[in-house]
Amino acid sequence: MSSFQLQPHSTLQRGEGPLLVCILDGFGENSIKDDYNAIHVADTPCTDALRAVPGRFRTIRAHGTAVGLPSDDDMGNSEVGHNALGAGQLIDQGASLVDNALRTGSLFTGAGWEYIAPSFAENTLHFIGLLSDGGVHSRTDQLHGCVRGAAERGAKKIRLHILTDGRDVPDGSSLRFVAELEALLQELQGQGVDAKIASGGGRMGVTMDRYEADWNIVKKGWEAHVLGEAPHYFKDALTAIKTLRKDDSDKPVSDQWLDPFVIVGEDNTPVGTVQDGDAVVIFNFRADRVIELSKALEYAKFDKFDRKRWPQTRFVGLMQYDGDLKLPTNYLVPPPAISGTSGEYLAKNGLRTFVCSETQKFGHVTFFWNGNRSGYFNEDLETYVEIPSDTVPFNEIPEMKAREICEAGKEALRSGKYDQVRINFANPDMVGHTGDLAATVSCCALVDQCVKELLEVVDEVKGRFLLTSDHGNADDMAQRDKKTKAALVHEGKVVSLTSHTLAPVPLFIGGAGLPDTVKLSQEMLEAGLGNVAACVFNLMGFQAPQHMLPSLLTFE
Numbered sequence: 001m002s003s004f005q006l007q008p009h010s011t012l013q014r015g016e017g018p019l020l021v022c023i024l025d026g027f028g029e030n031s032i033k034d035d036y037n038a039i040h041v042a043d044t045p046c047t048d049a050l051r052a053v054p055g056r057f058r059t060i061r062a063h064g065t066a067v068g069l070p071s072d073d074d075m076g077n078s079e080v081g082h083n084a085l086g087a088g089q090l091i092d093q094g095a096s097l098v099d100n101a102l103r104t105g106s107l108f109t110g111a112g113w114e115y116i117a118p119s120f121a122e123n124t125l126h127f128i129g130l131l132s133d134g135g136v137h138s139r140t141d142q143l144h145g146c147v148r149g150a151a152e153r154g155a156k157k158i159r160l161h162i163l164t165d166g167r168d169v170p171d172g173s174s175l176r177f178v179a180e181l182e183a184l185l186q187e188l189q190g191q192g193v194d195a196k197i198a199s200g201g202g203r204m205g206v207t208m209d210r211y212e213a214d215w216n217i218v219k220k221g222w223e224a225h226v227l228g229e230a231p232h233y234f235k236d237a238l239t240a241i242k243t244l245r246k247d248d249s250d251k252p253v254s255d256q257w258l259d260p261f262v263i264v265g266e267d268n269t270p271v272g273t274v275q276d277g278d279a280v281v282i283f284n285f286r287a288d289r290v291i292e293l294s295k296a297l298e299y300a301k302f303d304k305f306d307r308k309r310w311p312q313t314r315f316v317g318l319m320q321y322d323g324d325l326k327l328p329t330n331y332l333v334p335p336p337a338i339s340g341t342s343g344e345y346l347a348k349n350g351l352r353t354f355v356c357s358e359t360q361k362f363g364h365v366t367f368f369w370n371g372n373r374s375g376y377f378n379e380d381l382e383t384y385v386e387i388p389s390d391t392v393p394f395n396e397i398p399e400m401k402a403r404e405i406c407e408a409g410k411e412a413l414r415s416g417k418y419d420q421v422r423i424n425f426a427n428p429d430m431v432g433h434t435g436d437l438a439a440t441v442s443c444c445a446l447v448d449q450c451v452k453e454l455l456e457v458v459d460e461v462k463g464r465f466l467l468t469s470d471h472g473n474a475d476d477m478a479q480r481d482k483k484t485k486a487a488l489v490h491e492g493k494v495v496s497l498t499s500h501t502l503a504p505v506p507l508f509i510g511g512a513g514l515p516d517t518v519k520l521s522q523e524m525l526e527a528g529l530g531n532v533a534a535c536v537f538n539l540m541g542f543q544a545p546q547h548m549l550p551s552l553l554t555f556e
């Protein structure tokens with residue numbers, strides 16, 4: 001990778017028009033095609049027709065070891081998916097790196113651990129993060145390993161601030177995760193460690209905002225975790241969650257959306273506010289939804305909300321979340337080193353890129369795509385457009401900003417200013433996560449219509465396109481019996497699936513500017529998202545850089 005100079009492709013020349021790279025977030029190609037596959041149910045004439053074009057459609061793997069996750073039971077997600085798409089390489093991801101660091105014990109001997117250890121004897125050690133075994137942002141077994149490790153190494157007072165999931169895991173599973181955590185804390189109490197859950201709330205309304213969509217979410221988390229202020233006070237976390245879920249009422253609340261709460265002791269004061277001298281660990285390995293909290297904890301200059309009190313803590317992330325900002329300064333496990341990404345190559349070869357999505361996915365096609373870097377490679381060559389997302393549950397407005405993204409993409413394609421136009425449609429993923437089948441069906445139809453319009457413009461400008469996804473989601477909206485795959489029914493209603501799926505994703509190529517001889521290989525059955533970047537370079541008329549996974553294109 002010593003030179004960034006791209007070489008022209010031997011067979012496929014640069015086209016007359018630009019290349020459209022379009023990501024349909026959460027649009028899996030699921031083998032189960034029944035009433036709960038929202039993509040199958042939706043009216044999608046454009047992608048249906050693309051599937052029928054000989055040699056220009058195939059599926060690629062988007063989960064598990066194919067995208068650097070610890071096992072093939074791990075569903076894909078936007079971070080690993082866009083990392084692989086943008087980098088063209090297989091990267092050992094955060095989940096795997098933390099597993100290794102716990103297995104070898106290096107987590108407890110590194111600079112990050114040394115940084116927090118001085119707080120163990122006299123001060124409190126706080127853990128803040130997503131309490132889930134989804135493996136997307138965090139994992140409970142890793143949290144347990146860290147908490148246990150801290151107790152063994154002298155932490156006397158430990159406080160847990162937990163965000164409930166119900167998005168990467170079934171709704172209601174928060175009760176099990178809390179019960180398991182309480183069992184561990186009890187065990188530690190038996191060993192003389194003062195260990196308690198101190199605060200919490202649902203991940204979508206408390207703390208885990210991303211891409212600055214709504215700082216008020218982080219503010220609510222700050223108040224609960226740091227200041228000990230919340231609309232609800234409870235004596236224990238299980239009661240908090242059972243009460244806030246309102247399971248027996250007309251309007252039950254899902255784990256994703258629980259109000260913030262604070263645990264108080266017998267004297268009715270919070271058991272675990274964050275104070276000067278305390279250590280704080282954010283135990284998510286994934287970056288996007290903890291960058292804002294990291295800023296609030298670390299930055300002296302901070303104006304996103306009134307912190308009221310800014311405790312001077314020893315703060316570490318489980319990983320470093322932003323390689324450009326070097327945020328947080330201190331971290332327990334070195335993050336994946338992602339270099340030589342496609343974006344860097346394009347910029348270093350003078351190629352011009354237009355990138356657009358709405359807030360919820362904006363960082364996916366910029367930050368994740370560029371190897372977890374928040375800046376530009378060359379601002380003169382890269383235009384990044386963020387369309388502000390709505391701040392409502394997305395099944396209420398399932399069209400989200402698809403129309404606006406489509407128009408921006410069309411304009412960029414027609415402008416003649418860009419070599420690559422890269423966009424992400426958020427809908428199949430974000431609406432899929434609500435578990436609302438009808439809303440997800442409707443947004444899949446809309447996205448299909450947007451793709452149709454974009455591809456018409458690609459033809460108009462004699463361009464080429466590559467259309468794919470980062471992981472499944474909308475392709476299965478029902479939890480299923482493991483053996484029969486029949487949808488599970490509870491009290492007469494199908495139990496919805498809010499998480500991503502293990503399905504592969506489609507890969508389509510085409511466009512009026514693409515010679516008929518160029519096809520997608522139907523071999524390389526193991527190919528995954530990491531093979532896409534090489535296809536992108538070929539479609540732009542270049543050989544792919546040598547360190548990238550092989551292209552799937554054939555040229556006859």
Ligand SMILES: O=C(O)[C@H](O)COP(=O)(O)O
Pocket residue numbers: 076077078079136137167168289429433
């Ligand atoms: O953060 C989220 O919304 C989910 O946990 C994962 O979804 P994403 O990987 O598609 O962003």
Ligand SMILES: [Mn+2]
Pocket residue numbers: 025026077078079081429470471
């Ligand atoms: Mn995604």
Ligand SMILES: [Mn+2]
Pocket residue numbers: 026078429430433473500
């Ligand atoms: Mn998602």
